[in-house]
Amino acid sequence: SQLEADLIAALGRDEIAIVYQPQFCTKTGAMVGAEALARWEHPTLGRIGAGAMLAIAERADHIGQLSRHIVRKGLLGARDWPLHLNISLNVTSADLATRDFAEVLADAASQAGIAPERITLEITEQALVIELDRSAQRLQALADRGMQIVLDDFGAGFCNFRYLTMLPLTGLKLDRSMIENLGEDSRDLAVLRGIVAMAQALDLSVVAEGVETESQRAIVGAEGCVKWQGFLGARPMSADELASFMGD
Numbered sequence: 434s435q436l437e438a439d440l441i442a443a444l445g446r447d448e449i450a451i452v453y454q455p456q457f458c459t460k461t462g463a464m465v466g467a468e469a470l471a472r473w474e475h476p477t478l479g480r481i482g483a484g485a486m487l488a489i490a491e492r493a494d495h496i497g498q499l500s501r502h503i504v505r506k507g508l509l510g511a512r513d514w515p516l517h518l519n520i521s522l523n524v525t526s527a528d529l530a531t532r533d534f535a536e537v538l539a540d541a542a543s544q545a546g547i548a549p550e551r552i553t554l555e556i557t558e559q560a561l562v563i564e565l566d567r568s569a570q571r572l573q574a575l576a577d578r579g580m581q582i583v584l585d586d587f588g589a590g591f592c593n594f595r596y597l598t599m600l601p602l603t604g605l606k607l608d609r610s611m612i613e614n615l616g617e618d619s620r621d622l623a624v625l626r627g628i629v630a631m632a633q634a635l636d637l638s639v640v641a642e643g644v645e646t647e648s649q650r651a652i653v654g655a656e657g658c659v660k661w662q663g664f665l666g667a668r669p670m671s672a673d674e675l676a677s678f679m680g681d
């Protein structure tokens with residue numbers, strides 16, 4: 434299709450932009466890192482989000498190439514960050530199916546001068562269902578290099594609790610649907626509490642995403658989430674915008 438051809442051209446023309454959304458420590462309020470999010474600035478259609486872009490790449494059999502591009506660009510854009518800041522990258526099933534993904538990531542990190550310990554990989558359940566054993570092995574190789582591995586969108590989707598013990602995870606990232614009604618619906622608070630207790634028993638740290646209000650921020654902090662991310666703190670922004678955000 435035209436879109437598939439456009440995407441292949443976009444990789445060469447540098448139309449794939451990476452934006453970064455800051456993450457904050459719930460205890461101190463300090464910025465502790467940012468999540469890299471990819472967007473396609475299509476010359477005529479305008480902005481295409483990561484989900485649609487990845488689906489097009491998958492159809493065109495270019496997902497590996499797109500992922501490598503995003504990982505390299507995302508890490509390079511973080512090369513001048515202060516050393517205490519972490520960078521989160523999103524990982525798909527196609528990435529985990531790629532034999533040399535760990536090398537690609539490690540090479541990109543070393544070129545950007547970013548220690549593996551500063552990298553968090555956010556994996557969605559969708560990324561795992563394909564072949565759980567193989568995904569677990571691939572993630573172990575990345576964990577062995579020192580990267581953090583977080584299960585993304587936790588609490589949405591099918592939520593297979595087996596993943597929690599089968600995978601070399603360091604944390605959970607709560608889906609924003611779990612945060613949305615905190616403060617209004619006491620049942621959501623009960624669910625949050627239960628999940629944080631379970632995570633703590635498993636030695637997993639919990640990140641809350643989609644935090645939009647001060648009340649939500651206060652609750653996730655009080656309930657033991659170590660980091661939060663959301664429009665209350667900052668929207669996703671370009672590397673340049675992030676530099677001035679950090680400078681303020």
Ligand code: G
Nearest residue numbers: 469470471482483484487503523524525585
């Ligand atoms: O920012 P946006 O609304 O487009 O993000 C939608 C979803 O797409 C997010 O939940 C995120 O997990 C995913 N996503 C964003 N950027 C990337 C990326 O670079 N790679 C992958 N695999 N997923 C991404």
Ligand code: G
Nearest residue numbers: 470585586642643644645662663664665669
């Ligand atoms: O699941 P993941 O963390 O990859 O999702 C990131 C996506 O969530 C991005 O598209 C980002 O724009 C969006 N997002 C980030 N913070 C908020 C928020 O506070 N509210 C809403 N509605 N979306 C958010």
Ligand code: NA
Nearest residue numbers: 468523555585
């Ligand atoms: Na994510």
